[in-house]
Amino acid sequence: MAGRTEAPNRASYDVVIVGGAIMGASTAWFLSDDKDFDGRVLVVERDTSYQFCSTAHTNSCMRQQFSTELNVRISQFAADFVKNMRSYMGGDARVPALSVRAFGYMYLADTEEFAEVLRRNQKVQLAAGAATELLTPEEIAAAYPFYRVDDLVLGSINRVDEGYWEGAAVFDWFRRQSRERGVEYIENEVVAITRNAAGTRVESVTLKSGEVIACGQLVNATGPRAALTARMAGLDLPVEPRKRYTWVFKAAQPLDRDLPLTIDPSGVHVRENGGGSYQCGAHEVADPAVAPDDFDMDFALWEDRVWPILAARIPQFEAIKVTAQWAGHYAMNTFDHNAITGPHPELANFIFLNGFSGHGLQQSPAMGRGTAEWLTHGAYRTLDLSPFHYDRILARRPITEDAVI
Incomplete structure (x- = not known):
C-alpha cells in the first residue's frame, strides 16, 4: 500500500464500497448514473496507484465464448458499453470513442x-x-x-466483439465521472466491519486511520482479497x-x-x-x-x-x-468459477461482488450496473444476476462454467 491514508469527509455514507478497482469503480459510476439514487457513496481503496490490482494486470480482452447464457449476455453488454461509452456517459465530448479489436x-x-x-x-x-x-x-x-x-x-x-479493448480508459472514466458527480474516493483500508446488536446488518466500518464510518450498505469489491474482507464480517467466501x-x-x-x-x-x-x-x-x-x-x-x-x-x-x-x-x-x-454477487441472506446489507476467476474486467460493466440496481431498487432492472447470488454457496448449488482460462 502507498504510504499515506486519506480521511473521509463524512462520518456516515449510504453506500461504502470496499475496493476501488474496476468492480468498485463500475458500481460507483452506475450508482452516480441512476436518477433514482440520491445517496452518498464512499469508495475505500487501499492503494490508489492500483499497481498490484488485478485490473492493472489484465489481458484487457473480452469474449462471448462461455458455457452459460448469463455469462455470454454479460459480455455482450460489455461490448455494447465499450463501443458506445460516450453515449452511455451522457455524450460527454471528453470521453474517448472506443472499439473492440x-x-x-x-x-x-x-x-x-x-x-x-x-x-x-x-x-x-x-x-x-x-x-x-x-x-x-x-x-x-x-x-x-x-x-x-x-x-x-x-x-x-x-x-x-471478441478481442482487445481499452480497459484502462473505461476504468479511468468510471472513476473520473463518478467523482465529478460526488462519489468520494479515498486511499485507506477497511480493517474492521461491525454488525448491529442483532447481528443482522453491517453497522459500520473501521478504517486503518482510525475513523469509524457508519454505512447503509457495504459492497465487497476487493478482488483477490475478498475472503479477507468477508471474514471481517464473520462470513466465509470461497475466493x-x-x-x-x-x-x-x-x-x-x-x-x-x-x-x-x-x-x-x-x-x-x-x-x-x-x-x-x-x-x-x-x-x-x-x-x-x-x-x-x-x-x-x-x-x-x-x-x-x-x-x-x-x-x-x-x-x-x-x-x-x-x-x-x-x-x-x-x-x-473455488466453488464454481463464477461470480458471487448480491446480498448475504443473513446480513442483507453486505453485498458481494467477488470471485470473477479471470473474467472481471470484461464483466465489470454488467456487474457494476446490476449491483447498482440492487443497491438502489432492491432488484435487477436489466440482466437478472440472481443466479450468481451468495445463497447458492450455502445451498451447495454450483453453476458450472466450463470456459475458464
Missing part, C-alpha cells in the same frame, strides 16, 4: 472429449446471439496457416488469490495476420499485441493459492514449459525475445 478467441481442442465441450458451448452461445464458429483442423490451417494442427480435433472462434503470469515478447518473424487470443489445449494462451509484439499468459500446473501480496515471478516456468508449448503450436515463435513480464492474481472462486 475483434481478432477473436481461438479455443483449440486436441481430444474428442474437449471438442464435444466446444460443440456444446457453441449451442449455448449461438442461442444467446453470439457468432461462434467451429473449425476443423483443415479450416484452421487455411485461415491461420501459422498454427501446427496435426494434433487437433476442433477449433472454436468468434470474431464478433482465493491464484497467481497468473504474463509475458510480452517480440517475434523475429512476426505473423502475417492478427493472432486470435489462442487457448492451447495445455492452457497456455497468447494473443496479438500489434507491431510484431504478442502477449502470453499461463500458470503453474499445480496452481496453488498464494498470499495476496505475492507477485514473485517463476522465471523457470517460461523456459521449461511455456515457451516450448508456444513454439510447438506456432513454429514462428521459436525465435522470440521477452520484453516484459509480470505476475498478477485471479480472484478465483
